[in-house]
Every structure is written in C-alpha cells, then in structure tokens.
Amino acid sequence: MAVVGIPILEDLYPVTMDMWPLEAKEFNRIWQFYENLKQGRFTTTKCKDCGFVAYPPRVICPECYSENLEYIDLPTKGKIIVFSEEVKGVPLGFESPLIHAVIDLGVPPVRRLLSRIVNCPAGVLKRGDEVQLAVFPVPSIPIEKGKAGTVMADRVFFAFEPVKK
C-alpha cells in the first residue's frame, strides 16, 4: 500500500503512527494483560508482597517496588457515572458517536475508570446505566524475527458497552 508523498514507505509498518498498543511479548512485559483480554478477562497486577492492586498493570509494584506480582481479575460490569458524546469532529481512527464515560466497576482502583463506550447509538445512554467489557480485534502487526522471517502478531483492545436489557 502506497503512502502518498513517501513512496519508500510502501508496505512498511510505521510504529510511530500506530494508535493501538504494541502488545506482543517481544515488545511489552505486560503482554499477559492482552492475552487475558483475548479470553474476555479484564485483569491487572496485584503485589504478592504488600497486596497493592495497581491499574493499569505494572512490572513493579508502585507502592513497595516489589517485582513479585500476579494477575488478578477485575469486574467486567459496572455503572455509568457521567458520560460525553462526540458526534461531529470525531478523530481519525474512531467512529461517530465517540462516547466516553467515567464508569464505576465497584472495586478500587477502578471505582472511577475512564473508558470508551461502544455498540451504543448517540442519545440513549443515561447516568447509572449498566455497562460491560467489550473486547474487539485491532489490526495485526508484522514483527521481524530474524531467520524465522516476519510473523504477524494478532491484537485485541477493549472498551465497555451497554448491557442489553
């Protein structure tokens, strides 16, 4: 695929223009979060030494600096505290309506989590509405693996969606 004005970039992947995370193990030590997401699990890291639960997941405990961490499940359902709806002028990469909400998943540190709300038309959401985790695929990326050649790494990302009544 040609890049207008920069023909040398044809068929090349520019990571500096990628809106999604580099999730693969080769580039990210919290790859487990994304692997869990693929199973429909919303997880984060808990410190096995001091018990602190951090979100987003870490490679060190931000409280005691221990590296002795484990993945725990967070709730996948919550309630809308406030929300905003952007209908016009939605940035490249997102579809209208672009809805954001502060949601309460019921337990710290996700009593006030800011997330995108998907699978929802404009004008129907209300404060207090129930939402649930929504996992969706995002484009795979090529990773050079030396003699093994280039492999495509699959990716997913998440948002929340209204619970159908």
Added chain:
Amino acid sequence: MSRKAVILAGGQCKWGVREAHIVDLFQEAAKACLDDIPTLKPKDIDGLIVATSYAGRCSFQVNTAPVVAERCGLKPTSICTRCDTLCAGGSTGIILAKGLVEAGAADIVMVAGGEKLYTPQKWEVFYSELASVDHDWDGAQGMGLPPPFFALTAQEHMLHYGTKKEHLAAVSVANYNYAADNPVAQMQKKLTLEEAMNAPIVVPPLTLYDCCPITDGAAACIITTDEIARKFTDRPLVYIRGTAQVCLNSVSANFPGEHLADWKHTRIAAQKAYERAKVTPNDIKVAQTHDCFSISEVIEVEELGFCKKGEGGEFCASKQIEIGGKVPVNTDGGLLAVGHPFGATGIRQAIEILKQLQGRARHQVKDADIGLTHNLSGANAEHTILIYGREPVK
C-alpha cells in the same frame, strides 16, 4: 548576596495558522524577545532552554535545542537543552532557568517555546494527539483530543456545584474581549455572550468558544539574576518569587480528586508556590491561568484560592476576572483567544505578567505588584505554578 532570578524581557511572534516552519517561528520569537531589550545581544546569552512537545511528531525534529540555537545565532556555553511537558513546557523551562541562574550554573538564559501544529494534511496533528495522553491506555480509548475529557469535567462541575453554561460562556467572552486588540493573538475579535451561548456544539456542554484553537507559534523570554538585569534595563525588575510543579496523575484511571472537577493537584501546587513566594491568594493582583477550555478557568480560580470551591462559575460571570474585578485573569486573551502552541504558552503567560508588573500591559491592572501563572498539562496530569513579584522573597 544570593543570586535572585528575574524575568528580564520577552516577546512572542504572531500566533495562529502560520505559513512557516517551526524554526522560522523560533527565530521570530527570539527577535521579538530581544526587541523587548535592545541592550541585550545574542552573544550575551549563555543558556538556551527550548520547550516543544510536537517538534518530534509534526516537524520530524527531535533534539531541538541545538537546531534552535544555530538558527537563532545563539552559542550557549552553560546549558542548551529541551524540555517536554506539553502545555507546561514554557513554564517548566522558566523554573529550570531560575534554578540554573540562582545556582550560578548559568547567567543569562533564553527560554524559547514553540510548536508548528498545522501539517500539510490536517489529520496528522489530531492523530498525533494520541501521543499527548498515555498512548496505550487513554489514547487507545480515543482520549487523545481533549474535548471529551473536559466535557466530562464540565459535567461533573455542573453536577456537583450547579455551574451553568452561562458561566462557561462568560469566561470565553472575557478572554476574547481581552484579545480583541492583541496583535499577536490568533483570535482578534470581540465576542458577545449571545454568540458564545449559540456557538456550534463540540462535545456537550462544550461549544466552539469554550475550546482553545490549534495554534502555530513561538515565544521567548530571558531569565537572569537581578544584579545582571540591572546592567541591561532601567525598568522595574520582576522576580520569580516561588514555583511548584505537581504531578499526581497521568492516566485517566487514577485521577487524584474526588471527581474530575476536583483538582487536588492544583491545590497542592498552589499551596507550595504560595509558601515559597511568601504570599497568599489575596496578594495576587493578576493571573494567567490555563484556559485550554472555559471550564478549566472556572475550576482554576477556585483551586488557586481566588474564590470558594464550587463558586468559580459565579466568580467569572460576575466579572471578577475582568479589569476592576478581584483578580483579572488572562488579561492578554489567554489560551482561548491568543491560542495555544503548547511549549510557548507558559512563556506567553510570563511575558504578560512581566508587562503587568512593569505597568506596560495592554489591559493594565492598577498597582499590579504580584502576579501568577498556571498551567495544566496532559490529561490533567500535571499542574505548574509560578508567582512573580516586584520585590524578591525576603
């Protein structure tokens, strides 16, 4: 006698949609700065701190400081570096320059900030804003462009304190009217309350004039010691009395306040800066706060202690932010009307306080002797406050 930092001079180029390269804008700003102090020559400047965040993305230029030094004819021998704290970059540069000149590690430092944000195709600057927030967590949730975040903030302020759209509109009107005669402002027009109330929707409750524009521009100022400054100027000296920069958050999941309209980090920064400057909120005669959105200024006048928490809307709408009010705010037009080339904004604010405290501002606050600048940066990640005065801290 200890060395005390002052802001000696400053200037900004014309801000707006500029047919220019980022290094052109830096040259224009450096010239505007030295035009403000004709006795000072480029060869006198031994330090350069460049504040830019988007040079790396929109101008394909990292390690910006040596490039700016070369283009501006500067040959720094004490410091030549860049800082990137997005919307607070200019203020960060001034804080660093203060520390350097007071420590004797530099004598005369130019702090220059600038951005070239309008790209040949407009999508790129908006897309690049995915990098302004925590890319993997907030950018990927579509929080790169700030209107949704500040729309949520405004909603929570309305919910908890009864703030109304009219209160937000009053901020836009005040700041546009301040900028109407500012020749370097992006928006040079008067605005009526009716126009502000009936403007096109961006993200409810925010409409067009509640949001600052995308801006190309640069600004530069000179930070030195009072003793050195006296060799170059007869104007009253303007001391940097106290500063603070507080970061309690940079990802939306861990916002430090009770809700998005409760800015704990601003309060901590204000308390630290007031303590260091040995002043109280009542001493502030003029302030330049970070009005990236009208709601920001409403919350800032509260958290900076100019009025009670929750009363910011009424404070602004009752003209307390205008000339003759309790604390005139954003007297050159602020981010809403002068524009917001991220790294340059803190310098623009410092220049307006310099002029106010020297009695040569366009909208002069009578007897202004203590002034304050404030920035928020990122997804409300960090708050930066500087307090300036006609006298040093004793």
